[in-house]
Amino acid sequence: MLKTQNPIRLAWFGVALAAVLATSGQAMAQGKPAPNDPIVLLLKGNWVPVVSAPNLGLLGVNLNDGTWIVNDIHSVSSRPGSSTQNTIIGKVYAQVTSALIAYDLPGGVMLMQFTAGAWDMNPVPDGHGGLYYQETWDLTILVANGVYSEYQGGHNHMVDRYDSLAGGTPGNPANGPAYESCYCILSIGGGLPLWWTSN
C-alpha cells in the first residue's frame, strides 16, 4: 500500500502503478498521483513515424495525419531490476510541425507544448558514428485528463540525451535514425511547478 507521505512515491505511484494497470489493460479507476507529486518518466527508444495511432481524444489532434512520430514511455522506479523498472507503460507522440507532444499513459492522456530549450550546439560523438545532443527542455502541460487531471497547467522539465545515430540533423527521424533517452519531471499546476519560469 502506498503511503501518501512517501517522498519517492512519485516513482511508484505516478508510474509504476500506471504500469500495473497498463499490463492489465485497464484504466485507473482507483488510485491516482497524489496531489503535488511530480511524476518522473523516461522517453526511450527509436523515434518512428506514426502508422496507426489511437484517438486520444485531444481536441484538434489527429495523430494519424502524417505529421506525428512516436516513441515509448518507460517507467521510472526506485529499484534496478525490479519488475517495473524500465518497462514500457505508454507512448509519446511528437508533432514535427509544431511544438506539441502528447503522452498516452495508463489512466490518462497529457498534451504539452514546448516553451523553452534548444538543441545542443556542441553535440558530442556517440562512439558509433552518431552524435549525442544533450539539453534540457521545458514544457507547459496544456491538457491532462483522467488520473492526471491535476497536472493540467503544470510543467514538464526534460533532461534529454538524443542520439542522432547517423549524425543527421536532430528533430525528425526523416533526417536519420534517432534514439531517445529523455527523463521527464512532470509537476502539477496551480502555483507549484517544479521549476521552470516558462510557466
Place this chain on the structure above:
Amino acid sequence: MITKQALINQTESANGHQPIHAHRRTFIGGALGALLASPGRMLAEDTDAPSNPFIVLLKGVYQPVPAGQGPASNLGLTTVNLSSGSFSKTQIYAVFGISDSNNDDNHEGKAIGTFYVGAGHRAYDLPGGAIAMRFLPAPAGAPPGFNGFVPFPDGTGGTFLEGTFELTILEATGIYQAFAGGHNHMVDRLHQLANGSRDEFCFCNISQYQFP
C-alpha cells in the same frame, strides 16, 4: 526530443536567423574509507552498480553539521571537508537506476543516504560509495533560475526557491568511480519555511558524461 524542431522552426521564422538560446542549458548551466565510514553501509560488491545516469531525490529539512562532527573518515573524500562546520545535511532517496537495497522489502521510502551541502560543494553519501561535486559557474547573461533560485511565496509566510543547478563531479568512490568527472543536473524546489528552516525537494540527474 523531437518536436523541439518545431520550436526551433518557430524561433527561426520569427527572427530570420538561428534560434535564440536564451534558455539553453549552456547557460544553465578512498572507496574503502567511504564504505567503512557509515555504519551499516554495505560493501560495494554487494550493491548494484548504478545506471548512467541515475536519479536521486533529496528531500527533508536540512540539519546543520557542527564543526568536527562530519561523517567518519569524511566518507573517504578529499575535495570536501564535511566537518568544517559549513555543511548542512538532508536525506537521499532512490528514484531511478540506483540501488535502494537497504529497503529491499520496503519500496516506500526509506532514505538510502545522506546529502551534504556547503561551501559551494555537494557530497552524496550513497550505498557503495560517495560523490563530491562543486557548482559550475553561471555564464554571463544567464536567466534567473540558472544556478540560482527564483523565489515564489508559499502562501504561509515561507518561500519556494526554484531553480536548476549544474555541477561537476570532483571525485567519486566505490561503485560510483566511473562518475568522476561527470555531471549533475539538479531540478530544485527548496522550501524555505516561515520558521527559517529549509525543506529540500530536489531531483538530481547524475551522469558519467558532461551535460551542457
